[in-house]
Each structure stands twice: as structure tokens, then as C-alpha cells.
Amino acid sequence: MDPLDEAPKDPGAQLPAQTYDETDYEGHRAHTFYVGVHVPLDRRHSHRRHKHHHRNSEVSNSSEEDRPLTPPAQRVQFILGEDVDDGSSETHPLFSEMLELIGDGDEMEWRETARWIKFEEVVEEGGNRWSKPHVATLSLHSLFELRSLVLNGSIILDMEAKTLEEIADLVTDNFISKGTITEEIKDKVKEILLKRIRHQHQCKGHVLHIIRSLTEIGKNHSTSRSGCLPLTRRSSTKKKRKNATPSETVVRTDSSHKRNGSYVSLTVGGDKSEGLTKSTSATSIHRNHSTGDLGSMNGDIVHHNLQFMRKIPPGSEASNILVGEVDFLEKPLAAFLRLNTSAVVGDLTEVPVPTRFIFVLLYPPAMNSGYHEVGRAMATLMSDEVFHEVAYKAKNRNHLLAGIDEFLDAVTVLPPAEWDPAIRIEPPAAIPSQDVRKKPPPEKPPAEIDEEDEEERYREENGLSRTGKLFGGLQNDIKRKLPWYLSDFKDALSLQCVATWIFLYFACLSPIITFGGLLSEATGKNMAAMESLVSGFVCGIVYGFFSGQPLTILGSTGPVLVFETIVYDFCLRIGWDYMSLRFWIGTWISVILFILVATDASASVCYITRFTEENFATLIAFIFIYKSVENVFSIGKRYPINTSGFTNIPSKCYCIPNEIAQQGHPEMDWSHFNRTTCLSYNGTLVGEGCSTSEYVPDVFLMSILLYIGTFLLSVVLKDFKNALFFPAKVRQFVSDFAVIIAIFSMSFLDFKVNIPTPKLEVPKEFKPTLSTRGWVIPPFNGNPIYTALLALLPALLGTILIFMDQQISAVIINRKENKLKKGCGYHLDLFVLAILIEICSLMGLPWFVAATVLSINHVNSLKLESECAAPGEKPQFLGVREQRVTHILIFLTIGLSVFLTPILKHIPMPVLFGVFLYMGVSSLKGLQFFDRILIMFMPPKYQPDYMFLRQVNIIIVILESDHKSL
Structure with missing residues (x-):
């Protein structure tokens, strides 16, 4: 017998030899299985050989009893594990x-x-x-x-x-x-x-006729067309x-x-x-x-x-x-x-x-x-x-x-x-x-990994360890990002980047306009929508070209708006010029940020834990959701629903011309003017119905339909890549352009219905909102000279807000789960941001910092999945398309929005509010903190099979989530 063909030893060979008759073998294979064990080669011999053969082989079997059986x-x-020299076994x-x-x-x-x-x-x-x-x-x-x-x-x-x-x-x-x-x-x-x-595939008919004769129904379609046997x-x-x-x-x-x-x-x-x-x-x-x-x-x-x-x-x-x-x-x-x-x-x-x-x-x-x-x-x-x-x-x-x-x-x-x-x-x-x-299990248990050494290695790879020299972290960031700079533009050659650009253009434009309106009220029109557009144009393009992490989207944030409101109210009470004092505050913020960059202070972001990240991201996401709902209901205040009929609403309101207007236009019938026309001619509204909100049929209800329709359409189309219809390329295209399709579909619906819903208002001229100021802010403009030093105190508070906003958003973007390959740039990002804040302070523009929700949606829209997936296999997440072009194009288009006013004025605001809602909800996906909140409302039998639920009692999970939410 060839030793290579020799059968392994039967596990039962060590038992005492016994003699069996035919009844012992009857039905043996029908009722006995070797499940999960080696099936011995000798076993089938015993089923086909006579009893005397068993007796003759007892000696040879006994000689092998001591040989151990290899699993x-x-x-x-x-x-x-064998080394093979030839390449045929590859x-x-x-x-x-x-x-x-x-x-x-x-x-x-x-x-x-x-x-x-x-x-x-x-x-x-x-x-x-x-x-x-x-x-x-x-x-x-x-x-x-x-x-x-x-x-x-x-x-x-x-x-x-x-x-x-x-x-x-x-x-x-x-x-x-x-x-x-x-x-x-x-x-x-x-x-x-x-x-x-x-x-x-050779037996499939090329055309499947929907209508066939009765004689064809009983025939096999493939046989009649391709000659295939059934x-x-x-x-x-x-x-x-x-x-x-x-x-x-x-x-x-x-x-x-x-x-x-x-x-x-x-x-x-x-x-x-x-x-x-x-x-x-x-x-x-x-x-x-x-x-x-x-x-x-x-x-x-x-x-x-x-x-x-x-x-x-x-x-x-x-x-x-x-x-x-x-x-x-x-x-x-x-x-x-x-x-x-x-x-x-x-x-x-x-x-x-x-x-x-x-x-x-x-x-x-x-x-x-x-x-x-x-x-x-x-x-x-x-x-x-x-x-x-x-x-x-x-x-x-x-x-x-x-x-x-x-x-x-x-x-x-x-x-x-x-x-x-x-x-x-x-x-x-x-x-x-x-x-x-x-692979065989290791002979020795693996040595315990020192968590401190592992953490230190991770910090060094991501530039989060102090170098001990001036601007050392900034130099390392530049060395890390410079080899990838050319690829940051080549990698943008994809239809996915086009979809991301258009989607985030509308996603960024709407909050900039909205933030400009809020800023106009908070600062006495010193900064408004036009200044916000210019700030987005300048900051976005500069940050896109020179930042360390261009996936981070800059935008207006709530904490900065609150800070601006407090400074303006202070100047209003003291009687100082707000924009000049703001210039010095911005200058001090830039100086402090430069000092933080020089001393590698960004290395401290390694202490920002997942607890801080997810609570911050969840808070911002809920703010987006809340603000979108609040903005929709604000439309109901301007265009209320008439629930009481026409009899109980005071409706008498007349337009009375002033003397100058009446002398210039004596032939005009002022009594038929509506409120808008009357006020445009400097007329006076008189009557008990003038204080009542103007009633326009169906505006609020139409706004709700556009708001919900945009959100639902975006969600459904974004998940269309997992649908069962159409080829994979079509599904992927629809998924990439989901939000864009939703925006244009709902805008077209609004255009066809022709109900006067609120539209996006973009400034038509490139000039400051307040005619008394220019594009360069004077350092004092009547303020005392000591305000330059006094501005250091509010600058410290502003630095904390900007540093935390910027770095927490950057940490969320640079997570391991996103599989980024081109490295981080915390020090470089902060350095570029310091320069931008000084430019914005000099020109009287709003300060833009990293916006968490916009950045998360930017990353989500650029995610890559494996294209070559076996049938039935789920596409594997490969990483993110890291490039600079989408960031640059988004804010370049925002700067050119002044010239796109004839197109943008047809986009209803409820549609953009629906995009806000979609961004807030989509940014919650994947947050463990939010997942634990949802688990609190699920019966145990419907809870997902998370690993921590197997090891931790559900009561502890709920208590931990409550503790974090508080």
C-alpha cells in the first residue's frame, strides 16, 4: 500500500476486538453518522469484508494502536502552511x-x-x-x-x-x-x-412577448427560441x-x-x-x-x-x-x-x-x-x-x-x-x-498589548503627539498631506463627486441664507445674507485648497451666532462701534490660534472620547431637526390656516394715499391696492383687518407637503441602491443624486401647482447690506484705543468656541470607521482657520468653522463600496473618496449664487427645510448613543442583536444612555 494513500487510524480501533454478525450491520449507515469528526478510511473496509478478514487484520491493527490520530x-x-516552490499551487x-x-x-x-x-x-x-x-x-x-x-x-x-x-x-x-x-x-x-x-444564458429568449397565442402558452419559451432542451x-x-x-x-x-x-x-x-x-x-x-x-x-x-x-x-x-x-x-x-x-x-x-x-x-x-x-x-x-x-x-x-x-x-x-x-x-x-x-492556534498565548503604547502609536500616526519643537505638528501635517495633494484633485474624477457637489451646494446655501437673516437681526444689519455668501466663498475656497482635511465642511454655527449677539448688545449699550471691536476680537482669536498651532495644542484632541463626539453630534443633529420643523411652522404664522370661516375674521383694510403720492398720481384708485402695493407707494393701511395676517389659501398646507415630500423622497431614493429594480448602475446613480432629484421634483411640483409658497431669497447685488460700511473695517472708528486690549477677554471665549467646534467635527470625520487613507491634519486645519478668521474680521464677514452635520453628510455622500460583489454578497465598505474638489466647487458656486438669482428664486423654502430634516436624520445613523436611545423604546424580543446587549444587562444600557443624555 502506498504510504500516501494509507488510511488514518480508526478512532474505535483501540477498543477490544469484537465479532459482529449481519444483524449488527443492517441499517448501520442509515442511522449512524460521523458528525464533525474525521471519518476513518478503514471504516468502509469493515462493511464489505468477511469475518475471517477481521481476524486476520487484528495483528496489523494492534500495531497501530499507539499511533495518535491527527485531527x-x-x-x-x-x-x-507548507512552502511550495512552484507557482502552480498559488x-x-x-x-x-x-x-x-x-x-x-x-x-x-x-x-x-x-x-x-x-x-x-x-x-x-x-x-x-x-x-x-x-x-x-x-x-x-x-x-x-x-x-x-x-x-x-x-x-x-x-x-x-x-x-x-x-x-x-x-x-x-x-x-x-x-x-x-x-x-x-x-x-x-x-x-x-x-x-x-x-x-x-444561451437558452434565454432575446424578447419576451407579453401576448402569446394559446398554442405558445404550453411550449417552453427557451426551447422555441434557442433550441435548448427542457x-x-x-x-x-x-x-x-x-x-x-x-x-x-x-x-x-x-x-x-x-x-x-x-x-x-x-x-x-x-x-x-x-x-x-x-x-x-x-x-x-x-x-x-x-x-x-x-x-x-x-x-x-x-x-x-x-x-x-x-x-x-x-x-x-x-x-x-x-x-x-x-x-x-x-x-x-x-x-x-x-x-x-x-x-x-x-x-x-x-x-x-x-x-x-x-x-x-x-x-x-x-x-x-x-x-x-x-x-x-x-x-x-x-x-x-x-x-x-x-x-x-x-x-x-x-x-x-x-x-x-x-x-x-x-x-x-x-x-x-x-x-x-x-x-x-x-x-x-x-x-x-x-x-x-x-491557522493553528498559537503555542503561546499572545502577549497582552500595552494599551498606553498602542494609544501612543495611534497618536503619532495621526499627528496627535507633541513634537517638542515650535510648529512641529504643523510641519508633520504638511509632510503627511503634501504627497497626496495632486491625487486630491485626480480622485475627484467621478460622477459621485458631481452629485455630492450639487447636493451640498443646496445644503450649504440654505443655512447660509438663513443664518444671514438671523445675523442681520442680531447685528443691526452690519452682517446679513450678502456677507454670509462672501464669507462662504472666501473661506470655502481657501480652506478647500490648503486645509489638512478638506472633507470637513465650513459653515455658520449656533454658538458663533450667540457670541455675535452678545458682543453686539454690549456695544449697543456702551455706544461703541460693533464692527471695529469685532475686528480686534477676531485679531486676538487669530493670534491665540497661532499660539495653539505653534505649541501643538491640537494634540489635546486625543482626549476627546467617543462619549464627547457622539453627544456633540447628536445635539447638533437634533438642532437641525428642531430648526427645520420650527421654520416650517413659522410659515403657518405668516400664512395661517383659516379654521373659523370668513365671517369671524376682520377683513376691512383700506389704503389711504399720502399727500405727495396723491398729487403725483391723482388718477389712481388707492382703495383697490393690496397691502404690499400700498406700502410700496408709501400709502397708509387703515381698518380693523389690517392687523390680521394675510390669508392665502393652502400656502401652509402646501409647505408641509413640500417639506415632508422632500424628506421622504430623499430617504427613499438614497436607499434605492438596495432596491430590487433596475441595473446596479442605475440604482447607484439614483442613490447618488437622491437629494438633488428630491429638490427639483418638489420645486417642479410647486411650480405646477402655482401656490405662492415662500421662496429662497438671494441678494441681487454685490455690495454690503448696510450702506454706511464698506468691505474693509477701520480698526477703531471712534472707539477708544484701549478697546484693542479689552477685546482679549471676549476673544478667549470665542477661541474656546471655535477650537471646540472645529476639532470635535474633525475628530468625528477622522474616525477609524471611515477608513481614511490620506491622514489627518489637525494643526494645519487650525492654522488655515486662524488666517481665515483674520480675513473675515478685516472684511466684516461672519466667521465660518467646521459644521458637524454638513461634514458628516459630506463624508456619507462620498463613501465607496466594492463594485465587484458576488451574487448575494453585500457590497463591502472600502472607505471615502478623499479629495478637495467638491469642497472647492461647493463654495465657488455659493459665491456665484448672486448671479444665479433668476433660477434660485423658484426654489421653495419648505423644500430646503426638508433637506435640513434629511441631513439631521441621516447624521444620526451609526451613532451608538442614538442607537441606545432607540433600544429604550423596544421590547426585548425586537431588540437588535448588538454584541453589548449579549454582555450587558438592558437596565444598565438604559441607565448609561440616560446618564449620557443628561
Whole structure:
């Protein structure tokens, strides 16, 4: 016996020898399974040998009793850990395809019935279409039968062949050399192997007619159009398929696989202890070119499914499983082949992927044992991450058997009475790593990682450790970001950046205009919408070109607005010029920020914990949501709903002209002027109804519809990439432009309905709002000289607000979860911001700092997902498209908004308020603090399966969330 083919020791061999009669063996295979353990090679000997053979082998068995049994997992880990010099064993992703023999006589052909990349897809019988990808569930019996075939069948590794005819010659010659078949049926076997191959995409009709005649209804659509045979197996196979489904549970122990109380044995010819037969040169073997139907090799054009190629990872190879029933065999034939060099074997594979593995299984009609399921088992094994690496590195039969045993070790058993095998299991959202199966556990437990050293290393990588020299952190940030500067512009060449630019343009423009209106009231029109637009233009472009993290979006913030209001009220009471005092405050803020940059003070942001980040982000998100709702209801105050009818509302209001206007226009009838026209001509409104808000039908209700419609449309379209309709590119396009589509759709609806809802108001001229000031602020303008020093006190408060706003937003953007690759730039960001604050103070513009919600939405809209996803596999998050162009274009367009007034004046304000609501809600996604708040309102049985809920009592989670919210 070849030592490489020697069977591992039976775990039960150490027990005392016993003598069994036939009743002990009856039904043994029907009721006994080795589940999750190595199935010994010697076990099947005992089922087919006589009692005296047992007695004769007792001596040899006793000599092996002391040899320890190596678990399959360890053997697989040893195989995978071996160093191989040649490149033939280099593993590649595998695409597995299963072909079955369909039809009778001369009409027989190989038809594609299933395929695997990671999950199984089957051709629906009668439906002539692919099923949804699902987890391949197998019967344990089919796995054991497959193991028997690998144990007893032909194994040819490193076969030298390039065509299907060469492969058929080598396989049949190997069958003859092992005595599995005779010369009489060699040509028949070869003819079967070379039958025409037809894939599913070749059987689909090009046009599916909706209306068909009555005679066409009973016909198979694919047969009439493509000449494909119906997907029906041969007669004996039909009977067994009534009891077997394409998706059987991992372990089935019911009677659906039994025959007369016991399982049918798969006895394959040949000596199973015989050594492996390596393929000789293909040119040294005589081949009969006249037999078989070579299909594409005989002049037919090879039609590959090129559309499906985008689902297959680059560098993939193919494994083909051929299963068929033939009437000239008396026992099954099985062969596992591995080509030495992968090659595209004609049209054997659906896609133009080189074939590496071929598994052939031919069986006689009388043996009704579910060989279709055996083929599925082999294909599933080849799609298994661990076994397919074993198949690449296997040097003999025992290595393949070890891979199967390890797979049996890792399978999960489903009880037959608790699961319906007809139900297909949906692919999971995340697949656990298989590295535990590949690598042996470490001999010594890994040394405990010093958390302080790990934290220090992380700080150094992100520039959050003090360098000990002046402007050291700034220098490191520049060195870190400079190599990526050119790529920051090249990486923006994507349609996704265009969608982000337009979406965030409207998302930034609306709060700038709104903030300008609030600032106008708070500062006596010293700064308003025009100053906000100019500030956004200047700050946005400069920050986009020179910042360390251009994904951070600058904007107006609430704390800064409150600070401006307090300073203006102080100046109003004292009698000082507000803009001059603000100039000195901004100058001191810039000086303090420069000092913080020089001393590497930004390194202190490493102490900003996730607790601080998420509470701050949640607070800002709720402010966005609250403000959007408040702004919509403010429309109801200006345009109230008339709930009392017209009789109870005072409506008498007249316009009386002044003397000058009446003398200039004596012919005008002032009594018919409405309020707006009357006030425009300096008229006077008289009457009890003049104090009543002007009633315009349906304005408030229409505003609510536009507000809710914009929000819902944005949410639905943003999630459209996961929908079941249209191709992937269309879904991705709709998802990228979701908010833009919502804005234009609702604006078009408002235009068609023609209800006078409030519209976006943009300044028409480029000049300061207050005519008494210019674009350069004088340092004192009548203020005492000591105000330059006095401004230091409010500057300290302003520095704290700006530093915290900027750095907390930057920390949220630079999280590990976002998988940023180009590094951080906390010191560089603060340096650029200090320069911008001084420019804004000199020109009398609002200060812009990092806006948390806008920055989070900027990152979310630029997220990247894997394009080449296997059917059923969820796209993997790859990172964020890090670039500067979107930031620059957003604020460049904001600066040009003055010239876009004819277009922007048609956008209703409720639509922009709906965008506010969407940004606030979308920024809450992924915040653990908000997730814990939601858990408080869920019954335990509906709570998500979070890991911390498994380890922490729900009461503690609720108390912790309440504590943080307070």
C-alpha cells in the first residue's frame, strides 16, 4: 500500500476486538453518522469484508494502536502552511459551475444547472431563470457519498491538457488503467464527456412577448427560441428528485434518502489503495478524433456570458462539476482533475475564466442515490474558502480527504424536524473570517498589548503627539498631506463627486441664507445674507485648497451666532462701534490660534472620547431637526390656516394715499391696492383687518407637503441602491443624486401647482447690506484705543468656541470607521482657520468653522463600496473618496449664487427645510448613543442583536444612555 494513500487510524480501533454478525450491520449507515469528526478510511473496509478478514487484520491493527490520530483541522493547517516552490499551487478565487446531462439519445447535452461564486444560484426548473443567491445547504449523506467517491475514484493532479478532448482522453485512459471501465465502453464515456455544452444564458429568449397565442402558452419559451432542451433530468433521476430539493438542510436524517432501510453504497471500481496516477504528456496518448460531439471545438462559436463577468473577482479560475446518468455503466465513475496550468477549455465554462478543476461523476440508472446532491456538495466544497485552498495545494488523495474531513468538522447541523429544506437561506450581511480554520492556534498565548503604547502609536500616526519643537505638528501635517495633494484633485474624477457637489451646494446655501437673516437681526444689519455668501466663498475656497482635511465642511454655527449677539448688545449699550471691536476680537482669536498651532495644542484632541463626539453630534443633529420643523411652522404664522370661516375674521383694510403720492398720481384708485402695493407707494393701511395676517389659501398646507415630500423622497431614493429594480448602475446613480432629484421634483411640483409658497431669497447685488460700511473695517472708528486690549477677554471665549467646534467635527470625520487613507491634519486645519478668521474680521464677514452635520453628510455622500460583489454578497465598505474638489466647487458656486438669482428664486423654502430634516436624520445613523436611545423604546424580543446587549444587562444600557443624555 502506498504510504500516501494509507488510511488514518480508526478512532474505535483501540477498543477490544469484537465479532459482529449481519444483524449488527443492517441499517448501520442509515442511522449512524460521523458528525464533525474525521471519518476513518478503514471504516468502509469493515462493511464489505468477511469475518475471517477481521481476524486476520487484528495483528496489523494492534500495531497501530499507539499511533495518535491527527485531527483533520491540524492536517489542513499543515497542508496550507507548507512552502511550495512552484507557482502552480498559488490560490485564486474560484467560480464553480455545475453541468448535468440532459435529454436522451442523440439529443443529450450538458446543461448548466447551478453556479457558485460565494453563494449558490440554481436554474429554476420550468422558470428558465436563475434563482436568488442563497446559502448552499447540503444533506450529510451527500457529503459522505462524496467522500467515498474521492476515496475510491480517480484523482489526477497536475494534468497537462488544454482542450476538452485532451481531458476526455486522459480521463478515460486513467479509468482503463485502474480497471474501472473496459475498452468496450471507453469511446462511449468519451462521447458523453464531449457532448454539446449549453449554458443558461444561451437558452434565454432575446424578447419576451407579453401576448402569446394559446398554442405558445404550453411550449417552453427557451426551447422555441434557442433550441435548448427542457431542463429535465432522465427518467430515473426524475423519480428521486421528487424527494430531494436543491436546498436540503446541512444534515438530514429522515427517510427521504433511504432505500429499503439503508443507504445505497457507492462502490467504485479500482483498488482504492492504489497510488495516484499522474497524467502523462497529452501528446503521448492516442486520441480518437472521430468520436463525440465537440460542440464549440467543431466550429461552433463560443458564446460567453460577458455581462456576468463583472461579478467575478479579477484573477479568478473555474471549477467545473459534470454529473450525468448513463445507461451503459453498472457502477458509478468519478474523477477529480486539477490542471497543471489553467486554461479556457472551449465553452466548458459560462464565462471566459480559465478552468483549473474538473469533477466528473457518471452513474448508472439503477443507482438512485441522489448524485445530483453529490455534485452540489462538491461545488459547495470548492466554493468554501478553506477547502479550495486545500485543493490547490493538495499533493495526494489524503490531502483532499483531509479537506473534506475538516469541512465536516466545521459544518452546522440543522435538525430535520425544525427546518424546512425547501426554504432557501438568505446570504448573511457579514461573513465571519475563516482564518481560524486556516491557522493553528498559537503555542503561546499572545502577549497582552500595552494599551498606553498602542494609544501612543495611534497618536503619532495621526499627528496627535507633541513634537517638542515650535510648529512641529504643523510641519508633520504638511509632510503627511503634501504627497497626496495632486491625487486630491485626480480622485475627484467621478460622477459621485458631481452629485455630492450639487447636493451640498443646496445644503450649504440654505443655512447660509438663513443664518444671514438671523445675523442681520442680531447685528443691526452690519452682517446679513450678502456677507454670509462672501464669507462662504472666501473661506470655502481657501480652506478647500490648503486645509489638512478638506472633507470637513465650513459653515455658520449656533454658538458663533450667540457670541455675535452678545458682543453686539454690549456695544449697543456702551455706544461703541460693533464692527471695529469685532475686528480686534477676531485679531486676538487669530493670534491665540497661532499660539495653539505653534505649541501643538491640537494634540489635546486625543482626549476627546467617543462619549464627547457622539453627544456633540447628536445635539447638533437634533438642532437641525428642531430648526427645520420650527421654520416650517413659522410659515403657518405668516400664512395661517383659516379654521373659523370668513365671517369671524376682520377683513376691512383700506389704503389711504399720502399727500405727495396723491398729487403725483391723482388718477389712481388707492382703495383697490393690496397691502404690499400700498406700502410700496408709501400709502397708509387703515381698518380693523389690517392687523390680521394675510390669508392665502393652502400656502401652509402646501409647505408641509413640500417639506415632508422632500424628506421622504430623499430617504427613499438614497436607499434605492438596495432596491430590487433596475441595473446596479442605475440604482447607484439614483442613490447618488437622491437629494438633488428630491429638490427639483418638489420645486417642479410647486411650480405646477402655482401656490405662492415662500421662496429662497438671494441678494441681487454685490455690495454690503448696510450702506454706511464698506468691505474693509477701520480698526477703531471712534472707539477708544484701549478697546484693542479689552477685546482679549471676549476673544478667549470665542477661541474656546471655535477650537471646540472645529476639532470635535474633525475628530468625528477622522474616525477609524471611515477608513481614511490620506491622514489627518489637525494643526494645519487650525492654522488655515486662524488666517481665515483674520480675513473675515478685516472684511466684516461672519466667521465660518467646521459644521458637524454638513461634514458628516459630506463624508456619507462620498463613501465607496466594492463594485465587484458576488451574487448575494453585500457590497463591502472600502472607505471615502478623499479629495478637495467638491469642497472647492461647493463654495465657488455659493459665491456665484448672486448671479444665479433668476433660477434660485423658484426654489421653495419648505423644500430646503426638508433637506435640513434629511441631513439631521441621516447624521444620526451609526451613532451608538442614538442607537441606545432607540433600544429604550423596544421590547426585548425586537431588540437588535448588538454584541453589548449579549454582555450587558438592558437596565444598565438604559441607565448609561440616560446618564449620557443628561
